[in-house]
Amino acid sequence: MRRWLVVGITAAAAFWLYIDRVCFSTLADPIRTDLGLSDSERNTALGMFFLTYALFQVPVGMLADRYGARRVLTLAFLAWSTVTFATGLVQGLAGLLAMRLLLGVSEAGAYPAAAGLIKAWARPHERGRFSSLVALGGRIGGAIAPWLTVATAALLAGYTWSMWDNPSGVPWRNVFFAYGLCGILVALIFWGLVRDQPPDSPTRPESSSSAHRGAYLPTLCRQFALCFRSANMVLFSLMQFGVNLGWGFLITLMPSYLNEQFDVPLQERGQMQSTALFIGCCGMFFGGWVTDGCRYAFGVRWGRRVPLIIALAGCALALGIVPLLTSPWAVVLVLGVMAFLVDLHNPVLWAFAQDVGGKNVGAALGFGNMWGNLGAALSPVLLGAIREAFDWNAAFMVGAVAFLAATASAACLDATRPVEADPPQR
Incomplete structure (x- = not known):
């Protein structure tokens, strides 16, 4: 309880x-x-x-x-x-x-x-x-x-x-x-x-270990070095960067797209955007059970890979379909599916960081989140520039490619390889 x-x-x-x-x-x-x-x-x-x-x-x-x-x-x-x-x-x-x-x-x-x-x-x-x-x-x-x-x-x-x-x-x-x-x-x-x-935990908090009690700045530099040296963390970061580059459209440019492409009134644009986001919330709820179920069914390594591959490939497909749609509510539903899949995969990110982070869970998740948020910051700038240079369809294709790149990175993750190997026992 x-x-x-x-x-x-x-x-x-x-x-x-x-x-x-x-x-x-x-x-x-x-x-x-x-x-x-x-x-x-x-x-x-x-x-x-x-x-x-x-x-x-x-x-x-x-x-x-x-x-x-x-x-x-x-x-x-x-x-x-x-x-x-x-x-x-x-x-x-x-x-x-x-x-x-x-x-x-x-x-x-x-x-x-x-x-x-x-x-x-x-x-x-x-x-x-x-x-x-x-x-x-x-x-x-x-x-x-x-x-x-x-x-x-x-x-x-x-x-x-x-x-x-x-x-x-x-x-x-x-x-x-x-x-x-x-x-x-x-x-x-x-x-x-x-x-x-928990009060009945047999171990001390990991934060009290000597590994965390050194000077802060040298330890911070060491944490960054560990993450950059880890192929797992580099792939983890590339995956999140690609995901947020494509997903960022939903929270930045979607209202402008609905206005320009379908002439949707302002109030209805807000309703449509909220609808897509609420569909995404459902994915976040079910994602935890999917994550734990896949770990049980496929083991640690593939149990983390499988839901990521399926969800992110589905996101790429969803963005690729949008240019073919002729109804704004059809667009909302497809983007809602994308939001659902993005949120469905989110618990896997946490679980992966917890699997490989060891005593550095916060740094591991933070490193991936850092690159993910840089992708979110770039998303409206890049997709908006592509839209101005070409059209909205080209912007959706770039978002789909970003999701495919994220899928490829996810397929190479290995949740059995920690960021920092345990020291050898003497």
């Missing part, structure tokens, strides 16, 4: 992680109006988050390996909730960019730390389903964030602050204040309920 409580509260943390991350895009236009920003300045602010979020995956993930997931995840939760609250205080572009950069830093270690926590509390055959439930919390948060943000803004519309101009008429500052305070409350609950490992 205690193990499920740990999973549930960690999933709640992931839920708020995505609420605080996604709400900015919902409020981006009124923020631009009230702060007097240009479209390019607004877009720059949107992109700044992914830069620091990607670059700090390994450094913060290693802190979780070093000092314990409970401590680091609680501090991260408090930090990103404080940054969310402080976003409501910004006065111009410089402050807004600073908050976006800080949000990326503070959220970067959340999933790597959670992966280490799940490894400690889950039995090996449960890692997939426990990881999927935590990641599902984040996905639900991302899917519900636009609706919840609009509803919260409407609820708080009567509370205005005379010290700030509000020409947009949208109380976006109040939304950030409310989200920040709620996040701090959940962080305190997390600290009170969660421990680094």
Whole structure:
């Protein structure tokens, strides 16, 4: 029962992680109006988050390996909730960019730390389903964030602050204040309920080992060196880069595509995008059971490869089909299948990092996430440029090729080969 409580509260943390991350895009236009920003300045602010979020995956993930997931995840939760609250205080572009950069830093270690926590509390055959439930919390948060943000803004519309101009008429500052305070409350609950490992565990927390007590910067460099020297981790990173390069279309360019290709009204475009994302949430839920079932049926090595190969090849096929479709809702359903398959494979990523990471689980997952988020950051830039140079069909073909490259990388992963081999016994 205690193990499920740990999973549930960690999933709640992931839920708020995505609420605080996604709400900015919902409020981006009124923020631009009230702060007097240009479209390019607004877009720059949107992109700044992914830069620091990607670059700090390994450094913060290693802190979780070093000092314990409970401590680091609680501090991260408090930090990103404080940054969310402080976003409501910004006065111009410089402050807004600073908050976006800080949000990326503070959220970067959340999933790597959670992966280490799940490894400690889950039995090996449960890692997939426990990881999927935590990641599902984040996905639900991302899917519900636009609706919840609009509803919260409407609820708080009567509370205005005379010290700030509000020409947009949208109380976006109040939304950030409310989200920040709620996040701090959940962080305190997390600290009170969660421990680094079960009380009956016969081993000490891995973070207390001497391997994690050396100087931080040399150890960080060593972690990067280990990951770059590991063929497994290079393939793991290439796979995530390709996946997010193709999947990024769903959360960045999909509304523009529906508008240009099918002339879909704004409100309906939002409904269509949410529909695809909610279909994806179903994949995240079932992915854990698929992950654990494949491990049981095929063993560790092929049990990790098989679901990745099937899911990512299916994503490539889905993007390849989109140019043939003549109905916007048909496009939504096919992209929903792609989202389902991407989310279905996500628990395998966590389980793979837990399999090969050893005492470096946070760093292993963080290294792959870093390259995945760099792929997400590149996705709208590259696919948008291809669309301008050629057309949308060419952009979909590039996304499909990215998924095929990810499939090839997945086929070569070996979950039986750790990032760092155990030292020989004397």
